[in-house]
Amino acid sequence: MLSKKAENIPPFHVMEVLERAQELERAGRDIIHLEIGEPDFPTAQHICDAASGAIQSGDTKYTHSLGLLELREAIVEYYNNKFGLSLVPEQVIVTSGTSPGLLLVFMSLLEQGDEVVMANPYYACYPNFVRYLDGEPVFVHTREENGFSLEPDAVAQTMSSKTKAILINSPSNPTGHVMSSATLQGLAKVANDVSDSDSGSISNPVPIISDEIYQGLVYGAEDHTILEYTDNAFVLNGFSKLYAMTGWRLGYLIAPLEYIRPLQNIQQNFFICANSFVQHAGVAALRGPQEHVRKMVATYDKRRRYMLKRLREIGFKVRSEPDGAYYILADAREFGSDSLELSRRILEDADVAVTPGIDFGGGAEGYLRFSYASGLENIEEGMRRIEEFLL
Ligand SMILES: Cc1ncc(COP(=O)(O)O)c(C=O)c1O
The missing domain is CATH 3.40.640.10 (Type I PLP-dependent aspartate aminotransferase-like (Major domain))
Structure with missing residues (x-):
């Protein structure tokens, strides 16, 4: 029988959103991913080379x-x-x-x-x-x-x-x-x-x-x-x-x-x-060289400013400008107080995956988390779809 602890551990909702989005993609839908908390950049070549070099030389x-x-x-x-x-x-x-x-x-x-x-x-x-x-x-x-x-x-x-x-x-x-x-x-x-x-x-x-x-x-x-x-x-x-x-x-x-x-x-x-x-x-x-990191940071910043501007135009409230990581937690109560339900509708009806605030505790209920670890073109399209759906 399952332990009480295993029975009680809640799912990581963002992974559930991702998995549902992938299911829709398998059914032929084109989904914009703004839920994901991982960089969209590839790992730098010199880092990959170091790993393969280590494998080749038997560091296993x-x-x-x-x-x-x-x-x-x-x-x-x-x-x-x-x-x-x-x-x-x-x-x-x-x-x-x-x-x-x-x-x-x-x-x-x-x-x-x-x-x-x-x-x-x-x-x-x-x-x-x-x-x-x-x-x-x-x-x-x-x-x-x-x-x-x-x-x-x-x-x-x-x-x-x-x-x-x-x-x-x-x-x-x-x-x-x-x-x-x-x-x-x-x-x-x-x-x-x-x-x-x-x-x-x-x-x-x-x-x-x-x-x-x-x-x-x-x-x-x-x-x-x-x-x-x-x-x-x-x-x-x-x-x-x-x-x-x-x-x-x-x-x-x-x-x-x-x-x-x-x-x-x-x-x-x-x-x-x-x-x-x-x-x-x-x-x-x-x-190794850090130039690739500086470039990624500059790119995130550009996306951050764009996304912030668009979210506010659409009617989301962001009262304190986020200046780190690659997330914006936006007040979405204008469009619905149940963040799980709202994120589900945005995914199912507008083909954009975003994370419900409730995943991060009661203090974020009514909010949605948008990730800008995604290309600017994707963010533009995601914002366009959300705007069309909500307004
Ligand atoms: C705040 C925070 N801590 C830890 C992690 C997990 O990081 P790692 O990939 O190093 O396990 C994440 C991943 O999203 C995170 O957002």
């Missing part, structure tokens, strides 16, 4: 469970150079994507009933990770005018002796918001100086878990890492987004040194290591 065995030293060195070099830090490779665990990295962190931190504070709207999978490991997500109400950002004061009010971590995501999926330096600093302060609002007593500092998978995809905003503000943090990042490598499954976790050994034990038992030749591709991504 298990690696060290923490990952290739050369890759861990390249990762800390990247963070240290970009943010003026002094991380060491011993703090890094290479994983098969950010998602297994999140699992490692939650597995290492959570006991039954432990709380993880996070913003609502949130990346759809976060509460599912926490609940699967017997923790409790605690949602903090956010305001659209602030880009749905997690605000330090609001976080402080939800902290209790049960709080085990604060989870942040900047640039954010689904909002596209980039947290300011002041906000990150404020959150670090709240995490490190915890007073229990129930009893008034001071409890232990809690770590910040910072999902930085969209780092580098910023448009006019400043790029930051939580590690500029606190060492008591677990940082998740990877190659899926910035290097257009979603299918390669490569990510990493940067953790305080004292957590590395237990995290490594979990990694050895459940994952062994990340793919060997893919790790060589990761070294090439970080140490």
Whole structure:
């Protein structure tokens, strides 16, 4: 019989939208995809060459469970150079994507009933990770005018002796918001100086878990890492987004040194290591030319500005301009308050796939998430179809 946990885990709706869209395509329909959260660019040639070179030269065995030293060195070099830090490779665990990295962190931190504070709207999978490991997500109400950002004061009010971590995501999926330096600093302060609002007593500092998978995809905003503000943090990042490598499954976790050994034990038992030749591709991504990344960022920005303009013309409300990742979370209540139903109608009747806000929590109900990880021509056509359908 199925376990209760397996029975209760909800689907990832965006994948369901995608699968339904693909079903319609198989039936001969021409669907515009604005639901997908993955770059439409191919992985750069020099990265592909590094992987095939590694395969050809026989690098097809298990690696060290923490990952290739050369890759861990390249990762800390990247963070240290970009943010003026002094991380060491011993703090890094290479994983098969950010998602297994999140699992490692939650597995290492959570006991039954432990709380993880996070913003609502949130990346759809976060509460599912926490609940699967017997923790409790605690949602903090956010305001659209602030880009749905997690605000330090609001976080402080939800902290209790049960709080085990604060989870942040900047640039954010689904909002596209980039947290300011002041906000990150404020959150670090709240995490490190915890007073229990129930009893008034001071409890232990809690770590910040910072999902930085969209780092580098910023448009006019400043790029930051939580590690500029606190060492008591677990940082998740990877190659899926910035290097257009979603299918390669490569990510990493940067953790305080004292957590590395237990995290490594979990990694050895459940994952062994990340793919060997893919790790060589990761070294090439970080140490190779970056011009292709700059081009992708410039292209995303152009699409972002166009999509924002068109969505507003159609009648969607976007009250705080998203300046990161490749998403716009637009208020669609003008056209219907049930986002699942609205996205279903837009897909079935206008042949455009978009993600319902409800996938990202109650705070995004009545909203739709539009992804601009799709060519400008597709976006133009998608906007045209939606306009024709709704107006
Ligand atoms: C916020 C966020 N975190 C993590 C992931 C998963 O990334 P990865 O491909 O590294 O597992 C995604 C993918 O869409 C995401 O949007």
